[in-house]
Amino acid sequence: MEGNRNPAAALDALTHPATTKVGRFEVRELYLGTLAVLERIGSPLVDPDAPRTLLAWAETLYALTRPAPDCLRALAGGRDAYRNEAAAWADTVTNAEATALMAAAGAAMRRLKGANPAEDGPEEGVVDCPDPTAAGPTAGSPGV
Numbered sequence: 001m002e003g004n005r006n007p008a009a010a011l012d013a014l015t016h017p018a019t020t021k022v023g024r025f026e027v028r029e030l031y032l033g034t035l036a037v038l039e040r041i042g043s044p045l046v047d048p049d050a051p052r053t054l055l056a057w058a059e060t061l062y063a064l065t066r067p068a069p070d071c072l073r074a075l076a077g078g079r080d081a082y083r084n085e086a087a088a089w090a091d092t093v094t095n096a097e098a099t100a101l102m103a104a105a106g107a108a109m110r111r112l113k114g115a116n117p118a119e120d121g122p123e124e125g126v127v128d129c130p131d132p133t134a135a136g137p138t139a140g141s142p143g144v
Contacts, residue, residue: 020104027104030112033068058090061101
């Protein structure tokens with residue numbers, strides 16, 4: 001690639017704080033450790049073929065609100081242990097908070113893509129904007 005075609009987007013990505021405050025939560029930027037966790041859980045944020053279920057988003061948002069080593073410790077107990085931990089956390093998250101968290105996750109993905117633009121369109125294996133439903137975005141969904 002001959003260079004970044006959007007230096008403003010790359011600069012935003014490189015200078016953005018490591019976390020974004022979202023109400024009582026902090027959403028972590030998509031650094032290597034977090035991306036590895038998202039890959040391991042098959043998150044719809046990084047896998048365009050992943051199911052877009054509420055549980056999948058609960059697991060994703062759980063991963064985005066804590067350090068990667070904490071998530072990997074939970075995953076060491078197996079996928080069910082991680083899923084149960086994420087579901088217990090999600091049971092404390094309101095719908096409005098979940099919507100705001102998903103919007104922050106989508107913004108973090110756009111910053112990542114801004115710093116690492118693909119030559120010919122979106123990077124393979126990276127979802128542009130989180131969408132919690134299989135049917136696609138609806139009015140009021142993040143990114144709509």
